[in-house]
Amino acid sequence: MSAADTTPDELKAILAAAATAATEWALRSAAERAAALTAVADALDAAATKLVPIAQEETFLAAGRLTGELKRTTFQLRLFAELLTDGGYLDARIDHADDAWPMGARPDIRRVLEPLGPVLVFAASNFPFAFSVMGGDSCSALAAGCSVVLKAHPGHPRLSAAVGRIAADALRAAGAPEGLLQLIYGTETGRDALLDPRIKAGAFTGSIAGGRALFDLATSRPEPIPFYGELGSVNPVFVTEAAAAGRGAEIVAEFVASYTLGAGQFCTKPGILLVPADSGMVEELSSAARPEAARLLNDRIHSGYLASLSGLLEHDAVDSLGATEGAFDAPPAPALTTTTASALLADPEGLITECFGPSALVATYRTDDELLAVARVLNGQLTATIQGEESDAVAPELVRLLAKKAGRVLWNQWPTGVSVTYAQQHGGPYPATTAPTSTSVGTAGITRFLRPVAYQGLPAHLLPAAVRDDNPLGVPQRVNGKLAGQ
Template identity: 50%
Template sequence: MDGVVRAAWEARGSLVDRGVRVGFLRGAADLLEESSASLVEVADAETALGGVRLRGELARTCYQLRAFAEVVEEGSFLGVIIDHPDAGAVPPVPDLRRFKVPLGVVAVYAASNFPFAFSVAGGDTASALAAGCPVVVKAHPDHPGLSERVAGVLRRAAVRWGLPEGVVGLVHGFEAGVALVAHPLVAGAGFTGSVRGGRALFDAAAGRPVPIPFHGELGSLNPVVVTEGAAAERAEEIGAGLGGSMTLGVGQFCVKPGLVLVPASGEGDRLVEALAGVVAQAPVGVLLDGRMRDSFVAGVAQRAALVDVECPVEPGGEGERGVRAGFMTVPADRLTGPGAHDVLLEECFGPVTVVARYRQEAQVDAVLARVPGNLTATVHLSTAESRGEGRGGEWLGRLTPLAGRVLVNGWPTGVAVAPAQHHGGPYPATTSTSTSVGATAIERWLRPVAYQSTPQALLPPELRDDNPLGLPRRVNGRPQR
């Protein structure tokens, strides 16, 4: 591990040239596509996610690499700001020039459930390399062979662009992962995984003699609220959509809807019946590893045994390796007050969701007040409520404090790679306010520096008056292209 980190640290200067970074990122995407058949074969053997899903995820990974190449090429991510001297200001303003520089070596902790898009060549790696930071990835034990192969592809791309192989390092094992975040040459870390593991690494990053930023995605319940009006208009449609979303990928998506508040009325009954019809037809699936399967089987059994919890479609284990999708219903007031079923407000990884039935909107507010931070929060509104009539406009205000992405009349599974995307949220969804998806994910691996009263000849080219790199920037408060 120490040798890998030192090789990355020694390679940091090779990433200074933006043009080289652009070529490297695009070249890596090209090589991944050329190797797609063998990579998908290995990925399926290690994860059982299936060729269709994995080919789509690899395509997303290549798109991310190319998207960050465009970010680097355009240049706004550097945040160049120039203020010329102003002796008449109070206090006087000297010549100030500000831009962003890379942090240094970034540690990336790969996720289990996205062996391409959140792993060795995933968004954390792509954004860090785009920022000019070498990367050391701690491989996930659920796909070690794939991790080695993808790292090899990235290194070949690096060599083609005149970069040392050390710009992308790979380590395996629990001990290496723990030691990595403590290494004095590591300047930042990105993590996707469990609350327990992520919190331990977050505390270690903060407890170093020189603390470093730790951007962790830990866990999310992703609550959904269905209003009475929405259920009256399209109960069957919502129920079917929920069934598809919660069973997608055998329920192993970080944005799976895990808690759904539904009216305790005839309309709500129709929604639950439609949900049951879809979930009952879901095929038996295989989770990513035996530990996850054991946790899922034990977790659903614990929840199903609680007072007033019913299972219209019972989730659980099937055979030696499989799992059955299912869902539970519970009166909403069982989630609040003395003796509340707190475990139902915790994420259960796998194909299960909890449907809480409410009789008054006050019960919805009481439940939401107890929900921890999330990646997403969703509300399904009626046509009139969607036009802002009634109390429809209030729902965004109620859900915004809970999540980083708020959806109306949709489902959270499926995270588009787009400049406006935000994949993060209040703790424990993430340990910071940043996103791990979209163009602004690059900001995690940069820090601002301001130069004051510095002669032109000594300034970095990004900050010189003649703008030799053609960067977009703000000069004396006005944007310039």
């Protein structure tokens, strides 16, 4: 089943409603917004036994994985509800008037973050709950006080419609304005919506090509808008000599589990593993047990995956590693390829590229200098991982180099599985994202949909509550440069 594209007339009405809803929603208190998000979480949890089977039918992901993903999604809604109650995300600042300010008398200025307006969210295919209709982008935009127009992913239309309906009903019942969350369908509709002046920000999770095209549209508008695209990443893993020597077999087993998780359809899949040559790890990887073949999300992802894998295998410097049976079947059996670090350095563009599906490239290196050189030629990454020992001499420089290239640097852990927390950072320099200064997972993601406004000399009754001296909301305030209470 596929949903019919939203017509231009329908889109017109949807955008008008989104603008009205944004105005009303921005006026609601943080407590009202928090209650509405919690109501959506409760309603989705209550519908789990109905939603998970639909998701399974449409995406071929396992029921356990989908149940966990829904739990993550509703947890996320409740976490953002808490964030609203705390109010620290508002970055409330109060500067009292000060005649003795060294550059000259300063006026009374108060600054607080306010919602950007209607946000257009493009849903992803690989997380039908957590990065789709009520995923992290929608959640943080709604929490920020924005309305959301959600471009549904064609990979799971029935699930999108069901989640959209449940969420909209729950929002309505919680007193949220009509039109706060609306779904649209169709590629052209999404592009048209992105170009509409009422849309004030875009968010996207998907491929580099798709995300870049939308970023280009968003920045080409008469009024360019922020566009938060989370695109592609190879998530390299660097195994030091000491780690390979000490726990090579364990690393191999964990790596196989990580790159094949969800049939390799994670933006954080470790796509390149750097191992010391002559450490025996290549042989271990070659013979390591791999999970069974699993069906991919849809035909386009399957054919795209096969094309990337074939392209890689046609590269002079790349060979298969271990079993190759079934790698090109449907469903595809997990596969491994191999090359050398010097080949990566000779052709980074050709070899350090995302291959979205159940395969990874194992590259052997000879010296720590070669390992550091690979870190230097990386482009932007969501994650970069070190499997090392605390005594590794190469570690400090490797951490420093990887922090320049990636949004998240891991030590002796695996990048798949992105916890939703206060300190999470899911982002990175292009092409990992189109907005390196932001995150699409974790509570800091709310900042994407807020802009600062300063109020100079306003009487108390005209000020937003968050920057009033009596602080009726009890939010953290930075007063004259210092956090109050510190």
